[in-house]
Each structure stands twice: as C-alpha cells, then as structure tokens.
Amino acid sequence: MALLEVAQLATEFATDEGVVRAVDDVSFDVEAGATVGIVGESGCGKSVTALSIMRLLPQPAGRIAGGSIRFQDHDLTTLSLPEMGQIRGRKIGMVFQEPMTALNPVHTIGRQLTEGMLLHKACGPRDVLRAAANLLDRVGIPSPDIRLGEYPHQLSGGMRQRVVIAMALSCRPDLLIADEPTTALDVTIQAQILELIKDLQAEMGMAVVMITHDLGVIAETCDQVVVMYAGKVAECGSVFDIFDRPAHPYTRGLLDSIPRLDTIPKSRLGVIEGMVPGLLDLPAGCRFENRCPFVVPACGEQAPSLAQIEGQHSVACSRWQQL
C-alpha cells in the first residue's frame, strides 16, 4: 500500500457566481520515500489538491466534495479537526511558496520553529531550543543561535525559505508537500533549496509531493509526475514517460513551449494557442478541446477518462492511440 493514496478527489468552492469545482476526479499515489511532481499552469488545481490533502482549504468557501485521501491508516477527508491536527505538521509537513507570508512577521524564528515541536511533543521544552538550532544548522543557516532570536524580515528570501523548510521538517514527517517552494527565489538559491530538499529526503526517508509549474524542477527532482489541466489529471506516469513519451497533446505542447539553452536563438517556440477555460463554464467534453491541435468533433462530446498506456503511464485523451 502506498503512503498516500488520493482517489477521485473532488474539491469545490462556493463563489458568488456559483459552485466551482477546482479539482475534479484527481487520483494519484505517493510511495514512501518517493518524489511525486504535480505540474500545471495557474488555476489547474495543483495547489488546491495540496490544500485538500492538508485540509487547509479556505473556509467556509472550500470543501472536499468527493473522493478519498488515504494516508497511512486514515482517510484524511473524514478525520475530525483535532485528529487532523495530529497529522498536520507531525506526519505531513508543508512548505509554501511565499516564505514571507508563511512566516509570522511579529514572532521570532525560534518561537515559530519550536511551536510545532512543542505542540507535537517531538521535543521537551528544555531541549527544544537546541533542537531548533540543530535544525537551522541542518538546513544551512549560519550562526543558528543568533538567528533563533531574529525576526523574518531580518533574513533574505532564501534564508526564510530554509526556515520554512526547517519548520516543515521539525517533527520528521513521513510526507513533505512543497507547493512551489522555489518559485519566488533566484536560480542559484533555487538550486540550493532543491539540493537541500533532496539531501534531507535521502537522510530522513520521507516522501515528497513537489508542486510546480517548472518542468525543469520536475525533471530534476521527481520520480513520478502528474500533469494537471483545468482541475483534472491530463497525464501521469514516471518522469521518463512524461518527458520521453508524452502522450497528451497538452503535455507535448508544454514541453515544446519552453525555451532551452540549446534551442536556436530567435527560432519560433511551440505555442498552445488560446487560454485555459474558466472553471465556471467548462466544456462538456475534453477540457483541452479549445486549444488542442488534434481536436476532432467527438472530443467536445465526452470527457475522456484516464486510460492506461503502459505500467503507470496513463493519459486522459480519447485520441492518444492515433497521435
């Protein structure tokens, strides 16, 4: 049994214009110790998937409308809030995109870092500061004892993200969910943070769900990949399936549209014409239909379900065999 099994997850938001289904029928597994990437563009539902797993959906607008999230022996969708509190932070850690908003500006680094450890009794009150200093040292923050007494604004962006990672790892979780952990950072700092997550993963043996829009980050860090589009899984498989044998026209379009260091300068990049459909007026059939270069009339009639290609490689496209 996998560490995390997300099955037919559906998450809805109540908005002024009606109920929006931001995540619709999303399923994937995360094996213990593995790294699974969720990739897609803004609004595809990748962050909402993460927030659903953490049960941190904005209240009261958001709710899990269907499906299950099995983690160890629990179904996270049905746990009470106190039970969820025992898992959140202790068994599942989360790293958010904006290290400035994820940290409380009026509390010291030390207080924020020790809060989770004390709450989950990962550490006694006497040893907690030393443990916190060790953690900061582990994530590569120089002079950790001084940093514990400082406030978030006194740290650089990269340092703040290290603190957020230290917080997420403070109770040695079995699963780390990293939601765009390096998007706000410069490339050299991004490389440091990705390297750090990889090292810590090897050391602690935790599984990682890496949410990003950057295919480069996916290729470098992930074993398995889930490509999301407009709230649904378009394609999933091993990182080699996705990059070597992309089956969904959207995955192919994405891979063609990124400039690489070895493409000919000023050559025309591949494009995916048009825009993602709004979640309030989704088409009846395939959601990629209005942008797909291979569209046929049948695509507009019935939404394709995820079909297995080989092994773990699956695609939600009714024409994948002909393409």
Next chain:
Amino acid sequence: MTTPLLEVRGLEMHFPVKEGLLLRSRIFNRAVDGVSLQIKPGETLGLVGESGCGKSTLGRCIARLYQPTAGSIVFNGRDITRLKPRELRPLRQDIQMVFQDPMESLNARHTVGDILEEPFIVQRLHSPAERRQRVAELLNIVGLPARSASRYPFEFSGGQRQRIGIARAIALNPKLIICDEPVSALDVSIQSQILNLLIELQQEFGLSYLFIAHDLAVVKHVSDRVAVMYLGKIIETADSDTIYRAARHPYTKSLIEAIPVPDPHRKISRQVLSGDVPSPINPPHGCAFHPRCPEAQDQCRQKAPTLQALSEGHWGSCHLIYPPV
C-alpha cells in the same frame, strides 16, 4: 561597423540611503556601478542577473525614468544623460518600456482603447479618428480582437494584458524597447506566445531590445548578445551562443549550471553556489563575487577586476580568466 543605436558609458546610479535623525545620506546604494554597453539597430541585448543586481535600475536609467548619478547615455548620436523633463518628451517616442506586471502597468480605470490612444495624445499626433484607426491596427498587430478597445484591463488574462502592454510600447514606432521581465509573470504556454510575438515584431519593425530577465534560457533565446550583471556591474558579455557554450566567469558558469534542465536523463551533479547576493550598500572588497566564488584567490579579495576582452566580442571581469599579457 554599424554605429550603435545606444551607447552607455560608465553609468552609475547611486541611490542615497536616508538614515538617522536628520535623514542625511552618508551612504549610498550603488545599484548600478559603472556599466558600459552598446546596442546596435535591430539587435537584442539580453541582461541577466539575480534580484537586486541592478538590472531593472539600469533599464530605467536608459529609459530616463531615473536621472543617473554619473556616466553617459548616448542614443542615436545624442547625449540624453541630462535631458530635462520637457526635452525628454520627444525622446519617449523612440525609447519605450514593457513592464513585468501588465496588471500594475495598465491603468485599471481606462479602457484598452484609452490606454493605447494616450501615447498619441501625449505626443499630439493624429486626429481622433486616425488615432482610433491606429488603435485598431495595434490590436491587430499584437493578436487581439478589435473589440478589445472598449474593454478594461481586468477583463483580460495575463498574457493578453502583456499584449496590450506591448501594443502600447510599439504605438509610436520606437527604435528601442526596454523589456523588463516581460514574461516572468506568465505561464509557460503563454510565455512562448509572448516571446514569439516580440521576436516577430522585431523582425517586422527593425526594433532593438534591451531584454531584462532572470531566466537565462529565456534571455538566451531572444537575444543576439547577453550581458550578465552582478551587484551593479556587468561581469561577462558575449554573443548568446558563446555565453551558453563557453562562459568563462565563475558566476556565469554557476548561473547556467543552476538552471533546472527539463530532461530527466541529465541528473547532473552541480556545484551549488553558496550564500546570497551581498548588499549593494556595502559591497565586498575586491571582486564583489569573491565571497561566493568557488575559485576565489587572494588577489580577488584585494583588487576589483575590470571588464577585459577575452576574445572577439567576449568580455569578462575576473582575474582568473584574463588572457596572458
């Protein structure tokens, strides 16, 4: 040799840092600290660097949104470094900017038609009917429907808003457009649409670009030449192929290595650059890069390197890469 359209020499932009009870400025943020560069007609110069390296400030100095504190900017044979606001207005026809966040750079209370007409009104060009005609042409050029003119910026997606920003920039047929992170806020599939549009416009109208971005792969794709900035200075410049294939400066090399490659077969072991970019208020002695440089030697701590020719068109600023004298 063609005469450059833009020639910048020894440009400095030192912002005073106000502090103390009387808000006197004794220290300065040396955001741009002695930059020289050239852009030829029809050419794209890419400018890369990490946040805080001064690349945006440099762009704004060239567009004369800032008054540089030293150095000179010669545009089309004319020194524009110290033009007064009134003298700047005609210059705005020739130098335009495209900004990163199209939502913040478009007035939310004006229709797209108003936004695109404004450059003509400011410059007192055309009759109202001709102006509307030009707006329709501009929308067509950037691939937006003509009816967009009566709509407001919030009704558009990020990529469409950036098209509006580009239409505004090309409205007066400028010679040089400064693109400050024009695609950083966009999704990848939209990013490639905008990059293609910028390249097409350049070919059609013979535009020159100063293309500022932190993404080296993007910069390399659109540029003829690339300049790498670190802490207010250009530390390496070469044509875009050379910078990728034969970068010499340790910072450029680590910048290239740091880019995640979208190819799972290339599990590279990279030399991860440690530390952060130092503050431009109090830059390190000697070479500004030496605290992070894996190859730093004693001379790097003592003496600041200067930009020197390494080979034809390839310049670098590092003691360890100069050709033997």
